[in-house]
Amino acid sequence: MRDFHLPGRSAVYSTNGMCATSHPLAAKVAVQMLEAGGNAVDAAIAGAVLLGICEPQSTGIGGDCFILLNQPDSDDIIALNGSGRSAMGLDAEKIRAKGHKSIPLESVDAVNIPGAIDAFCRLSKDYGKLGLKASLAPAIHYAEAGVPVAPRAGFDWANNAKRLSGDARKFYLNNGKPLIAGDIFRAPMQAKVLREIAMHGRDGFYQGKVAEDMVNSLNAMGGSHSLDDFAAIQCAYTTPISGHYKDIELVEHPPNGQGATAILMANMLSHFDLPALDPFGAKRAHIEAEVAKLAYDARNRFIADPDYMSRLDHMLAPETAENLAGLIDPDRAMSNPAKSSGAIHKDTVYLTVVDKDRMSVSLIYSIFYAFGSGLASSKYGINFQNRGAGFTLEKGHPNEAAGGKRSMHTIIPAMLKQNGKVILPFGVMGGAYQANGHARFVSNLVDYNLDLQTVIDAPRSFADLETGTLNVERGYSDKVRQELADMGHNVMVPGPAIGGAQAIRIDHEKGILIGASDPRKDGCALGY
Numbered sequence: 001m002r003d004f005h006l007p008g009r010s011a012v013y014s015t016n017g018m019c020a021t022s023h024p025l026a027a028k029v030a031v032q033m034l035e036a037g038g039n040a041v042d043a044a045i046a047g048a049v050l051l052g053i054c055e056p057q058s059t060g061i062g063g064d065c066f067i068l069l070n071q072p073d074s075d076d077i078i079a080l081n082g083s084g085r086s087a088m089g090l091d092a093e094k095i096r097a098k099g100h101k102s103i104p105l106e107s108v109d110a111v112n113i114p115g116a117i118d119a120f121c122r123l124s125k126d127y128g129k130l131g132l133k134a135s136l137a138p139a140i141h142y143a144e145a146g147v148p149v150a151p152r153a154g155f156d157w158a159n160n161a162k163r164l165s166g167d168a169r170k171f172y173l174n175n176g177k178p179l180i181a182g183d184i185f186r187a188p189m190q191a192k193v194l195r196e197i198a199m200h201g202r203d204g205f206y207q208g209k210v211a212e213d214m215v216n217s218l219n220a221m222g223g224s225h226s227l228d229d230f231a232a233i234q235c236a237y238t239t240p241i242s243g244h245y246k247d248i249e250l251v252e253h254p255p256n257g258q259g260a261t262a263i264l265m266a267n268m269l270s271h272f273d274l275p276a277l278d279p280f281g282a283k284r285a286h287i288e289a290e291v292a293k294l295a296y297d298a299r300n301r302f303i304a305d306p307d308y309m310s311r312l313d314h315m316l317a318p319e320t321a322e323n324l325a326g327l328i329d330p331d332r333a334m335s336n337p338a339k340s341s342g343a344i345h346k347d348t349v350y351l352t353v354v355d356k357d358r359m360s361v362s363l364i365y366s367i368f369y370a371f372g373s374g375l376a377s378s379k380y381g382i383n384f385q386n387r388g389a390g391f392t393l394e395k396g397h398p399n400e401a402a403g404g405k406r407s408m409h410t411i412i413p414a415m416l417k418q419n420g421k422v423i424l425p426f427g428v429m430g431g432a433y434q435a436n437g438h439a440r441f442v443s444n445l446v447d448y449n450l451d452l453q454t455v456i457d458a459p460r461s462f463a464d465l466e467t468g469t470l471n472v473e474r475g476y477s478d479k480v481r482q483e484l485a486d487m488g489h490n491v492m493v494p495g496p497a498i499g500g501a502q503a504i505r506i507d508h509e510k511g512i513l514i515g516a517s518d519p520r521k522d523g524c525a526l527g528y
Contacts, residue, residue, distance in 0.1 A: 002454060011453040012515040014527025020502035020515045021047055021351035022429070022523035023054040023150060029138040030353055031526045038130040040353040041069070044361040045120050045128070045135040049194070051349045051365065053143050053187055055522075056172060056383060057156045058429075059349045061193065061205070062214075062376075063367035063385045065116040066253045067123060068240060068413045070422045072357040077415055077422065079240045079253050081406075082119025084112045084233055084387070088403040089224025092393050095401065103389045103401060106163060106374045108223035110386035112407060114205075116365055119235040121202040127359075133198045140198070143191035146184035150522035154181035159496070160370035167217065168374055171381030189380045206230045210380060217377040218384070232404075238306075242417075243267055243316060245442050249417040252438070255306050259412040260315045261299040261435035265291050266442055267321030272330075279448045280459055280476065282483035283330070288443075289463035289470050289489065290328040292436045296465050297337040298324075299435070304399035305406040333470075333488035348411050348434075350427035354504045354513055362413035362425035414438050416445075423506050429521070430499020433462045437499050452505050453516040460498040463489075473498055 002008050012018065017040075019030035030047035034040070044067075052060035065082040095109055103110050124132045149157065161178035169176065171187070179185055196204030204210060211230045218225040242251040243263035250266055252259025268291045277284040298320075302311040314320055327334070348366035366385070373386035390408045391401035399408045410431050416424040428437030437460070444455040459475025461484075470489040472481050485491045500518040502525065507514060515525025 002451070008457065009453060009519065011451060012525040012527050014513050015511060016356045016528050017354060018504050018513045018515045018525060018527035019043060019047055019351065019353045020504055020517045020525035021051065022349050022500055022502065022517070022521040023051055024522065024524045025054055025142070025147060026050045026351065027524055027526040030351070031528055033130070033135070034355050035528060036130070038134065039128065039357070040355040040359040040361045041123055041128040042130045042135050043355065044351055044353045044363050045124055046138050047351050047353070048349070048363055048365050049120065049136060049139040050142060051351065053139055053185065053190070054147050054150070055153050055349055056185065056187070057153065057160055057370045058367070059365045060367050060383045061117055061190065062114045062372060062382045063116050063365060064114065064387055064409065064411070065119050065363060065365040066257050066409070066411055066413050067119065068251065068253060068362040068415050068425065069127060070360040070415065072359050075420050075422065077240050077251050079238045080119055080123060080235055081238055081253070082115045082235045083256060083406050083409055084115030085404050085406050086112050086388050086401065087223060087225040087229050090388065090401055090403045092401040096393055100393065102393055103391055105369055105386055105389050106165065108218055108221040108375065110388040111218060111223060111225070111373050111375065111384040112387045113225070113229050113233050114385060115233055115235060117197060117205045118202050118233050121197070122235050132201065136194050136198045140191045140194045143187040143194065146186040149179045149181050149183045149185055151181045152522045154179065156370060163369065163371050163374040165374050166376070167378045167381065168371065168376035168383060171376050172371065172383065187381065190382070193380050193382065206233055213377045213379040214382055221375060241316065245270060246446050247418060248442060248446055250438065250442055251415045251417060253412055255303050255309050255312060256406045257409045257412045258299050258303055258435050259414070260303060260312060261295050262412065262414070262438035264298060264315050264321060265295045265435060265439035267318060268295065268325045269439060269443060271322060271325035274443055274447045279444065280480070282480045282487070285461045285472070285476070285480065285484060286333065286487055286489070287328065287330060288436070288440065289461065290334060291325070292463045293334060293337055293465060294324045294327065295435065296432070302398070303408045308398045308405070310398070331487060348429045348431065350413070350429050350500070350502055352425040352427065352502055352504050354425065354506060358506060360415065360422055360425045360506070362415050362427055364411045364413045364427050366411045410434055412438065416442070421508060423508070424503060426501065426503035428499050428501040432464070433499045436462055437501065441501065452503055452514055456501045456503065456516050456518050462498055471498060
């Protein structure tokens with residue numbers, strides 16, 4: 001139990017249904033969908049699409065999603081891959097010939113075809129109750145009426161407005177300036193797009209006038225994208241992957257997301273006596289950092305479009321974790337095992353919903369970097385993701401850029417099972433940090449028996465392979481930072497806080513739901 005003398009927030013308790021996400025309006029809309037007779041799928045789609053209006057720097061209909069779903073009275077978890085593919089005309093050799101070592105973040109080459117809308121349409125049809133029109137209605141309303149910019153969203157807007165160029169500036173800036181907390185953001189042209197989708201399903205987005213706007217805009221910027229590329233996009237149901245951390249099973253979305261990295265980290269952490277360490281001390285942060293360096297090195301070498309990846313079994317094998325854990329010096333930092341081979345981002349939204357029948361949805365939805373590529377379609381203002389920057393230009397690499405291919409993704413939804421039953425859908429935002437965040441979440445819960453809100457509130461650190469730094473939040477003491485520096489870490493205090501998280505715990509015995517949402521974001525958990 002938290003100390004009520006100190007600032008903080010309580011976990012949220014309810015019986016009928018709950019949503020936890022990064023903006024309170026999205027949580028409210030999701031709960032209203034449940035109260036109106038919808039199920040967790042209806043509510044999750046409603047909340048997620050609205051987040052594109054509440055937090056357009058983090059997500060939107062020009063992005064991708066990954067979803068885990070657990071149906072009532074079933075212990076099985078369904079995975080839906082809503083990541084789009086690159087344009088068929090994408091050619092790594094041509095990009096290398098221009099002198100690039102990686103795909104430029106704000107280039108049209110970084111724009112993959114959006115996959116989220118196809119996934120939302122498919123999920124609603126297959127598992128929803130009220131239908132797509134009902135789920136899209138709240139976002140249509142608020143896109144026209146407007147939403148006040150929340151404090152964290154305003155902070156991110158100001159930090160990343162410089163990434164916007166061309167037509168994106170007229171849709172996402174206010175007379176050339178970033179919107180700040182309290183400003184009203186409206187997206188009436190996105191409302192028109194959402195109406196097309198409500199009326200015509202996926203064809204309202206991937207064919208016809210909306211698709212033509214996107215293709216014409218991308219071609220005008222030098223892209224090779226075609227109407228055929230958009231028409232061909234199709235989400236895919238797949239089988240989740242999992243690994244055990246003591247008596248808890250961590251269930252992750254399979255590649256092309258980085259969920260296998262979280263499982264590898266958890267497997268490695270199991271070789272250390274973490275409960276004997278101070279949960280917020282230097283020793284635990286050091287071991288986690290060393291584990292992350294090795295696990296992320298494996299991620300960068302192996303994870304790719306599943307059609308091209310061949311080393312998943314190796315990443316998940318217990319002996320791999322044991323061998324890697326044996327390389328770690330508990331008192332000294334190693335040099336970085338390798339430089340990251342793909343782009344890292346910081347912006348994403350996550351949402352989880354559990355309904356009265358205990359259908360659970362774990363959904364993550366992103367445009368990659370803040371404001372994606374910084375580019376938008378000229379008529380409807382659809383902000384294009386830059387997920388193609390997640391490809392590598394290394395020749396022969398399984399994640400090498402190529403036409404019609406899915407890039408490696410950092411976004412990953414998760415669920416926890418115990419004794420075979422789903423007990424906790426959760427997710428951690430924060431780009432590359434997400435896999436580390438999943439492993440830390442599970443360790444906080446299992447090794448230190450923290451309550452759900454404290455699991456999320458607890459200070460974070462992250463060993464960034466790209467910069468060679470150990471980012472340590474201000475929630476850690478100066479003493480801990482000095483001890484980490486003495487171990488050989490290049491310690492930095494990050495600008496923005498590290499990531500964000502949401503979770504809902506299902507207490508099957510008591511028949512209640514317990515929700516928690518990260519104070520690093522604007523959102524909350526709401527139940528009824």
